[in-house]
Amino acid sequence: MATGHTDPQRRERILDATLDLIAEEGVAGVSHRKIAGRAGVPLGSMTYHFSGMDELLREAFGRFVEHFVAVFDAHLSVPAGREEAREAVADLVHVLSEGSRRDLVLTQELYTLAARRPEYRELTHEWMRRSRVHLEKHFDPDTARQLDALIEGLTLHRALAQEPHGRALTLEAISRITETGRREG
Structure with missing residues (x-):
């Protein structure tokens, strides 16, 4: 199964986690690893949903x-x-x-x-x-x-x-x- 199809809310959770981390640590404090951890998603799914940090x-x-x-x-x-x-x-x-x-x-x-x-x-x-x-x-x-x-x-x-x-x-x-x-x- 494709990663995106098993969890239709994953992209939204990643976006929400990104905003939460920015609010707590600032833009400079966010990373793919921290966002994935906060969103409860595998680190690899970050690149599946977003081409990079700028897009995210x-x-x-x-x-x-x-x-x-x-x-x-x-x-x-x-x-x-x-x-x-x-x-x-x-x-x-x-x-x-x-x-x-x-x-x-x-x-x-x-x-x-x-x-x-x-x-x-x-x-x-x-x-x-x-x-x-x-x-x-x-x-x-x-x-x-x-x-x-x-x-x-x-x-x-x-x-x-x-x-x-x-x-x-x-x-x-x-x-x-x-x-x-x-x-x-």
Whole structure:
């Protein structure tokens, strides 16, 4: 029997194990051997499913980006008007900053990898593009770009602060950026 046919979940377990190890040890700390051990798969199956570490990292981070985009979609696809959009953005900042440390670490690991290696920037560009799609329903493209950066910055600051700022400050920052950012058309 072929290795891939006996365990249809093997590829997914490898991707999940890769993300878990990156969250614990950083990209520099992962290896095929560690991933295989964490996933509970034979070391040889790593090369059966992935041509190398780069393919494995791109697919694992691609899976992570899809997860994060789904969180953005859940919060930002609902608002019907500008004020509801502002509230939804504030909710998103607080959900992300109070959420999983794993997600926070994986986000920073992806950014670091993309800063060092241009081929990983495709993932971060797609993530930013998709988040701005929702923001541009309520704000002009320049304001959406600024708001997207604000979401990232406020999320990181709240997640790492010893005393995170409250929702009122988040809403004030969002309001300042979006006061003049009218949707054209």
